[in-house]
Amino acid sequence: MEVVDALAKACEVRPGEAGDAVQGATPAYVAAPAAVAEAAALMGTAAEHGLTVVPRGAGTKMHWGAPPDRCDLLVDTRRLGRIVEHAAGDLVVKTEAGLALDDLRGVLAGAGQQLALDLLPPGGTVGGVLATGVAGPRRLLYGSARDLLIGITVVRADGVVAHAGGKVVKNVAGYDLGKLFTGSYGTLGLIVEAAFRLHPLPRAAAYVSATAAGPGQALQMAQALLHSTLVPAAIEVDGPGPITVAALFEGVPDGVAPRAEAARSLIGGRIGDAPPGWWGRLPDGEVLAEVRALPTALPDLFAELPDGRARIRGSAGRGVWHVALPADGAGDALTRLRRHGTAVALAAPAGVRLDRWGPIPALPLMRRVKDQFDPGHRLAPGRFAGGI
Amino acid sequence: MARLDGLAGRLREIVGAESVITDPAELRTYDCDGLTYHRATPGIVVLPDTAEQIAAIVRACAADGVPYVARGSGTGLSGGALPRTDGVLIVTSRMRRVLAVDAANQRAIVEPGVINLDVTRAARPYGYYFAPDPSSQQVCSIGGNVAENSGGAHCLKYGFTVNHVLACEVVTPDGEIVELAEGPGYDLLGAFVGSEGTLGITTKVTVRLTRLPETVQTLLAGFDTIERAGEAVSAIIAAGVVPAAIEMMDALSIEAAEAAVRCGYPPGAGAVLIVELDGPASEVDAQFARVKELCGEAFEIRVAADDTERGLIWRGRKSAFAAVGRISPDYIVQDGVIPRTTLPEVLARIDALAREHGVRVANVFHAGDGNLHPLVLFDGAEPGAGERAEEVSGRIIDLCIEHGGSITGEHGVGIDKAKYMPRMFTDEDLDTMQMVRCAFDPAGLCNPGKVYPTPRLCGEVPGRRTGVHPLVESGKADLF
Known part of the structure; x- marks a missing residue:
């Protein structure tokens, strides 16, 4: 039987086209399972035929990570778009992986609830956010996807469906595979369902933003907010030229107003209902990197930037920033940034030669995890750290 | 137990004679954790002071094929630190230094034997505390909190230990010392915290500190x-x-x-x-x-x-x-x-x-x-x-x-609830979880018999891959 016929027994499948290419690798087939059972059958068939598999949600971050060594089968998850269960009274939601986060947001808002994950870039799916582990400003208060995920269903490389966690927030039974899959770029299995803890939508919000005279003052402002008892949901910095520090306060109207006033007395600037224009957006640049360092390393990071077209934006409270760099000299800039922490090039133009990942302390263990989950190295081969 | 006699000698060379217990009466002190109806007298108890000693102990156990169990304060309620009569109990209670309190960056670095409440005591002068508050917090250790992903009354708002651990230095079942932290690569830290001592032994923990509320x-x-x-x-x-x-x-x-x-x-x-x-x-x-x-x-x-x-x-x-x-x-x-x-x-x-x-x-x-x-x-x-x-x-x-819940919210599975795991998870779920175990501990010597009712056969014990440059293998270099 032709491979395409075998795949078609599992779910909708079509030949790949140039527009389906993942960083230059055009898939032979594009399949779109509409149920977990279809996804399992599809992955089983792919295993029988030794196909390499790359998952895709809305496709907003396919240019992140290294290019795949090969891509025989692209799995489009968007037909896995159902909300499986929204237990509003339990502040829990379980969804399929291809659900657009914007659609989920609308449903949850109807119940006065939210999944407290900032979506950047816009338009992504549940599965895509998990696979890349990306998070935005409110990671300071709510954590990132790994902290909000309470259960996961995956289809393994061999087509077996497996679950971990559950649909209660407090649960320590078994290994937390959800955290392992978060940020794994499709290299361990296909994420098909996820359950999250939810939070009430705040009844009021206020932003306080101020301009810093330089990196040192930006750090002082961020530290003043961080060590206050005002509990900001986010402390963000954006710069250079000029450097802005901004904080978000969420809560009840009677609580937010005095907290925002107190924050302004710490850092100056102004209070507004809307965020600064750059808030919650990735900085524009040819190379996009995620940098993690101690919050107090902020001035050092600014000092390592090449002159001109580079930008730092992110959580001055948590010490996780997105950095945009010009392609020319990006490798050197990453090397300098790594003096202070870790720096991963999420996206880089084709042909730019650089070390995307930097040193990876536990790489041998990671390779062994990969070997267990995907012994044939067929899942998103080459896209991940260490060439995994 | 001739095999253990030889091992005891090597452990004395590693930590000194005074830190190895083989006297039957003294060994019985360690025969259970907080769940007292499961008891087993350990073959040997060893009380290391450093990560390097733990790494050497683990290598010595691996060389002889002897199982080992790590134990902190022994307050766990699922028998997770229940010793093996044919194995070594590695007790971390002497490793109780608070190595650093970095309030500016909202973190502290502590050894695994540090008592939970002592982290808060060290942080409070700076206006901070360690949020996870298991009810045993006056005696339980951070190493145990990491192993069990401990919660407490206040985790409703603040989350569990895993949400408050930024990095762990770990002795792997290979006897190597590695740092697990958020950064490039898989979130091995997230898998390690709450693995109930089955993936390795933590020797240093970087915890997040939380600002004391107004x-x-x-x-x-x-x-x-x-x-x-x-x-x-x-x-x-x-x-x-x-x-x-x-x-x-x-x-x-x-x-x-x-x-x-x-x-x-x-x-x-x-x-x-x-x-x-x-x-x-x-x-x-x-x-x-x-x-x-x-x-x-x-x-x-x-x-x-x-x-x-x-x-x-x-x-x-x-x-x-x-x-x-x-x-x-x-x-x-x-x-x-x-x-x-x-x-x-x-x-x-x-x-x-x-x-x-x-x-x-x-x-x-x-x-x-x-x-x-x-x-x-x-x-x-x-x-x-x-x-x-x-x-x-x-x-x-x-x-x-x-009703769609869980067999344990904070006490862990340990030895006590391993039998319930197949009621909550399918065979495929359990098999998949144990792939992680096989990656970390293919020989199955690190706290065996806990969490999972039947161990997965890991197949061939994976050795180091050949043909990969040592610098790439060790993570020091990687070029694409």
Whole structure:
């Protein structure tokens, strides 16, 4: 039987086209399972035929990570778009992986609830956010996807469906595979369902933003907010030229107003209902990197930037920033940034030669995890750290 | 045990003779953790001082194919630190230095034997504390918290240990020392925390510190019935309030607490709720007023005026487990989780189960997150009573699974609940989880027999891959 016929027994499948290419690798087939059972059958068939598999949600971050060594089968998850269960009274939601986060947001808002994950870039799916582990400003208060995920269903490389966690927030039974899959770029299995803890939508919000005279003052402002008892949901910095520090306060109207006033007395600037224009957006640049360092390393990071077209934006409270760099000299800039922490090039133009990942302390263990989950190295081969 | 004799000699070379215990009487001191009805006298106990020593101990065990178990303070309630008679117990209690408090970056670096509350004591002068607060926090160790992903009354708002650990230095079952942290690559840290000592031994932990709140408000509400208390909990959550803690006790557990510590809870209450809010004063004041309204069905509400009164309110709750000893010679502490909204139904079913089997069940729980701690009372001197209590305790776990919950919210699976894992997870789920085990510990020597009822056969023990440049292999270089 032709491979395409075998795949078609599992779910909708079509030949790949140039527009389906993942960083230059055009898939032979594009399949779109509409149920977990279809996804399992599809992955089983792919295993029988030794196909390499790359998952895709809305496709907003396919240019992140290294290019795949090969891509025989692209799995489009968007037909896995159902909300499986929204237990509003339990502040829990379980969804399929291809659900657009914007659609989920609308449903949850109807119940006065939210999944407290900032979506950047816009338009992504549940599965895509998990696979890349990306998070935005409110990671300071709510954590990132790994902290909000309470259960996961995956289809393994061999087509077996497996679950971990559950649909209660407090649960320590078994290994937390959800955290392992978060940020794994499709290299361990296909994420098909996820359950999250939810939070009430705040009844009021206020932003306080101020301009810093330089990196040192930006750090002082961020530290003043961080060590206050005002509990900001986010402390963000954006710069250079000029450097802005901004904080978000969420809560009840009677609580937010005095907290925002107190924050302004710490850092100056102004209070507004809307965020600064750059808030919650990735900085524009040819190379996009995620940098993690101690919050107090902020001035050092600014000092390592090449002159001109580079930008730092992110959580001055948590010490996780997105950095945009010009392609020319990006490798050197990453090397300098790594003096202070870790720096991963999420996206880089084709042909730019650089070390995307930097040193990876536990790489041998990671390779062994990969070997267990995907012994044939067929899942998103080459896209991940260490060439995994 | 000739094999262990030879190993004991090598362990003495690693840590010194005074840090290796082989005397049978002394070994018995370590024969259980906080779950005392599982006992096994360890073959050897070793008390290392450094990560390098632990790495050498693990390598020596691996060379001889001897299993080993790590233990902190031994307060765990699932038998996770139960030793092996044919193995080595590695006790981390001498590694108790707070290495750094970095308040500017909201973190501290501690050794695994450091007591949970000592992290808070070290951080408090800077205005910070360590948020995870298991009720054993005066004695339990951070290494144990990491192994069990410990929670506590305040994890409703603040999360569990895994949300407060930024990095762990770990001795792997290969005997290598590696740093697991958020950064490039898989979130091995997230998989390691809560793995109950089966993936390696943590030797240094970087924890997140949390700013002490501006204000804390605590109330105690007495209700006629447990249903009314449950309705108040639902109303608070539905109103969009996220309290730091919501705890509930039923009449029998109140009776026990009164007998033990005379906590002075409202007389005649069918249930009491403790609700605590913390944060900025302006937020807490507004939310606390709302919570008081939502507890309108209570026949009495007491608000703590200060820390002393807060301590009195909490004293009854915190003493509840031990207090049950005042009203029953023996008891089993259960730890299960249900979706919070199923609380009334599950409590009614527990009540029916108790009547059916002629045993008493005292209910104490973290009501905000549906984490039940039913205490099944029995008299071990009465023939068959222990078995009946065990039966009821197991049936309560079945109720949790049936309602979409979990077999453990914070005590862990350990040796005690491994048999329940196939009720909550499919064979495929368990097999998949054990792939992680096989990656870390293919020989199955690191705390074997815990968490999973049947170990996965890991196949060929993977050695180092050939043909990869050593610098790439070690993570020092990687070019694409």
